[in-house]
Amino acid sequence: MKEELAICDTCANENCFIKKHLHLEQMKQYVSKKHSFVCKKSQPFIIEGAPLQGLYFICKGKAKTVKTGINGREQIVRLTTNGDTIGFRGFGTSKRYLIGAYALEDTILCNFSNETMMDILKNVPEFTYALMLFYADELNKSENNIRKIAHxxxxxxxxxxxxxxxxxxxxxxxxxxxxxxxxxxxxxxxxxxxxxxxxxxxxxxxxxxxxxxxxxxxxxxxxxxxxxxxxxxxx
DNA sequence: GCATTAATTGGTC
DNA sequence: GACCAATTAATGC
Structure with missing residues (x-):
């Protein structure tokens, strides 16, 4: 029953990176390798500083990503919901997650391993290009946030x-x-x-x-x- | 129903 | 505007 939670073919998240490229023949083999599971409310599914375990996509639910400060104070970096992707920072450049992630409600997640992600990035240029645009956009948002906190x-x-x-x-x-x-x-x-x-x-x-x-x-x-x-x- | 946690308010530095 | 304390509301078991 666990693997039935999230089937990309019938998924409604049109904004999801995987879903957007599902029409490409090569994607099908990768999609079958994903692992989906439920994260209960207020439980973490990414531990800050833990080794990278691929990329997460929210199939259904909500999550927050946080960075922990010095005296245990947390800064919420991002709020995410259906179709959003989590854990993309440090990808390729870091061996560990730079953020922590918690479910804000019972949330169905899809996880792609490092190896699968690497295969996709190397073999599906459309996907890689879209991800680059996404990174650029995220960087812009991040810069806006710096300004907000400062001013x-x-x-x-x-x-x-x-x-x-x-x-x-x-x-x-x-x-x-x-x-x-x-x-x-x-x-x-x-x-x-x-x-x-x-x-x-x-x-x-x-x-x-x-x-x-x-x-x-x-x-x-x-x-x-x-x-x-x-x-x-x-x- | 009791016990722990979250929300609120007031006060001090 | 942060930190602490006291009270009350909400929630888990």
Whole structure:
């Protein structure tokens, strides 16, 4: 039953790198070599500093990737969901993972071994080219994040996060964003402490800009929030 | 139902 | 804006 979890042929993730190139005849042999499994909520599937074990793709679910700082403080680097890929950094250049990854909910993952990935990269130029474009895009995002952390204050970074998850995960018909992050995780993303994140959420709530139901957050006025961080969006 | 964990608030540096 | 303490809410077992 485990291997039945994720079949690329019937997968709905059109944005997945594998799925996008599945029409190529050569890809079929590699796809059959992948290994898929379930990672339970809040469990890690990549340990920071552990030896590389290939590339992971999210078939269904959500995950965070983190970097651990000096005093045990974590920085959330990226949030990922269906079709996204994880563990691509350090590929070829490093023997160990430079990030850790945790499931934010029960998540079905697909794993391609180092050897399989190497074969694909060497033999399927379309795939390699697409991955290069992806890297370039990720680098750009990473540079934007540096700027954000340098120039934005905490309130602005929290607002930025809210708009980001709003855009990435969407809002359901109750007006709540389709992801559950703990206050700690919000803080880890915004590069601050849990208390500070809570205070900012509280004031945003008082200002009628957001609403909260348990861990879920809803944006009442995305445009107002957007305008508050507008000055940082020059690009 | 109890026990551990998360969220919140207030205060100090 | 971080760190600590106290209280309350939520969640796991």
């Amino acid at each position: 934005m204050n905490v309130r602005e970074r929290v607002i930025d996060l809210l708009l980001y998850i709003h855009k990435k995960f969407g809002q359901n018909n109750n007006g709540l964003i389709e992801i559950e992050l703990s206050r700690k995780e919000i803080a880890d993303f915004a590069g601050t402490t849990e208390e500070q994140a809570i205070r900012i959420l509280s004031s945003l709530k008082k200002e009628d800009l957001i609403k909260t139901v348990g861990k879920r957050i809803g944006l009442l006025s995305p445009s107002k929030l957007q305008s508050e961080i507008m000055e940082h969006k020059y690009f």
